[in-house]
Amino acid sequence: MNILIINSGSSSLKYQLFNMPEKAPVCSGLVERIGIEGSFIKHTVYRNNEKHIIEQSGFIANHGEGLKQVLALLTEGEYAVIASPDDIAAVGHRVVHGGEHFTGATLITDEVKHQIKKLFSLAPLHNPVNYKCIEVAEQTFENAKQIAVFDTAFHQTIPEQAYRYAIPEWYYKEHGIRVYGFHGTSHKYVSEQANKWLNKVDTKIISIHLGNGCSITAIKNGKSIDTSMGFGPLSGLMMGTRSGDIDPSVIFHLMEHSGYTLEQLSTLVNKQSGLLGVGGSSDMRDIRKMVSEGNVAAILALKLYAYRIKKFIGAYAAILNGIDAIIFTAGVGENDSNMRESVCSELNYLGIELDPNQNTAYNGELKEINKASAKVKILVIPTNEEYEIAHQCFELLS
Template identity: 80%
Template sequence: MNILVINSGSSSLKYQLFQMPSKSPVCSGLAERIGIDGSFIKHTVYIKGEKHITEQTSFIANHSDGLKQILQLLTVGEFAVIASPDDIAAVGHRVVHGGEHFSGATVIDNEVKAQIKKLFSLAPLHNPVNYKCIEVAEETFPSAKQIAVFDTAFHQSLPAEAYRYAIPESYYKEHGIRVYGFHGTSHKYVSEQAIAYLNKPESKIITIHLGNGCSMAAIKNGKSIDASMGFGPLSGLIMGTRSGDIDPSVIFHLMEHAGFTLEQLGALLNKQSGLLGVGGSSDMRDIRKLLGEGNDSAKLALELYAYRIKKFIGAYAAVLNGIDAIVFTAGVGENDTAMRQAVCKDLSYLGISMDDDKNLKYKGEILAINEPDSRVKILVIPTNEEYEISSQCFELLKV
């Protein structure tokens, strides 16, 4: 069964084609810097253990444009992997916000699409993009099942003391205002990999997903019990363009004294803040380049970014009553050795001690980068949200 997985982030679009139930993809790829100068697609086809890589550097205006370019790579040329759209049995879509409507993989119909649209305001950088990719995929693969896998599903195990806000209950019951948590497919996948690595089903793990969007989760015995993102994917850590946690009084102040509208506030906190607002770019690689040029704003952005992660590690150590492992994953978590080092610095009181040489040796496979006597394992685990989504789609279609 051929399942194409589409995982669209705020400035990226990852994809993989699986011939399920095989875990090895037929092909995979990544469109990056969507809407930003320097856009590119790296497309890899796997044939008998060999990688055949195509790199495309044409500008990608938006996610719809990116998906159309990707579909061209799938169907045309020497390394085409499908003869026609009919070869795809299902397209699995990562959808960021499912509210309380969805707790598992769901076949997309008009009602599901309507619910996804209703949640646009809660995930303004993602749900509209996810929805657009669904529409493009429906046109391109008309005979395939379109299936949504929601980021919020894994965090449905949060206890009430973690997901409720201290506001009148009516706002929860009537408007669904609560913590939902996000990046659920990634946190689920890497925590399961960590549990298997530790050979410890009853474990206390903190997963740290660092990309353009960033989040952390406290995971006890394989279940999420707290998450840094809340009602929408704006809260918690500092991100590429999102502010993360901010005192609500700032919002009131800007409305009253600077004349900000709700639309302007939304743009400020979702699209103009984070690394971009402090350091001048939403891309960590650009921030590192600016740092090398002696840019003080870039230095501050990196310090704020690491500091916020450290705060959550401390909070989750308390929630879990100890830690067996912390896990770094996603684009920044897997590739930025200096950020991992900055986060783990001065955490010896928690039993976290990094081996700097091991930290530099990570090459894409699961690796422990802690000192031998560190009480807490420091793991770098490549996330595979696409396989997790494909697996959930496959299980749904088998029923």
């Protein structure tokens, strides 16, 4: 069954085609700088254990135009992978915010689209684009089932005492103000891989997703019971450009004493903070290079970054009443052995003891990097959100 996965951002569109239930993609690609000068597409076809890469450049005005060019790459030329749009059985869409309405993969109907539209204000950078891509895909792949998989769905198992804020109930009832959580598709995928590795279902796992956006989730018996991102994707851990947790009094102070507008404050905490604000770059590789040169600000940025993660590990160990495993995943989690070492240091009282040799020998596949005698498994698991979306679509249709 051919399932095309679309993961759209504000100016980008990632896609992968799977012939389910095969896990390896048939092809994948990225449409970048949509609506911006310098637009390009990188399309990769996987055939006979070889990668065939096609690159195209030229202005792409909108996501609809980008998807049309993707369709041409899928159906035309030497490396065509389908004969026509009718060969696609389903299109799986990553939708960032599903509110309280959706707990799993959902067949898209007019009512589902209405609910996605109602949530535009809660995810203004993502849900409108996700919605537009659904509409374009409906026109492009007329006979395919359109399916939405929501970032927030995995976290709908969080209990009320964890998802409610300590403000009057009216704000929850009337405005939907509560913890929703994000990166749910990633946390779900890696925690299921961990359960298979541990060969048990009843587990207490802390999943740490470290990319440009960062979040940490407490998972008990396969279900999310708490997560660091809340009403929006700003809270919790320090990130590439986001501040993570910050005392709201700071916001009030800057408004009252420095005349900051809401737009300036949003830009500050979402786009000018985190690694960028403290260390000078949002890219961990740049920060590492500056640290090697003795840059004091970059050194502090790394200390802050690791410290925040350790605080959450301690908190989630408490609410889980123990830990079977912690997981590192996503760009930084999978590739930065020094950060893994910093996070795991001085946590031996929890049973977390990292093996330095195993840690530095990580090779890109699921790996156990704890000491053999350690009580808690430390796992590095590559996330695969696109496959997880395809898997959920396949299960829904099956």
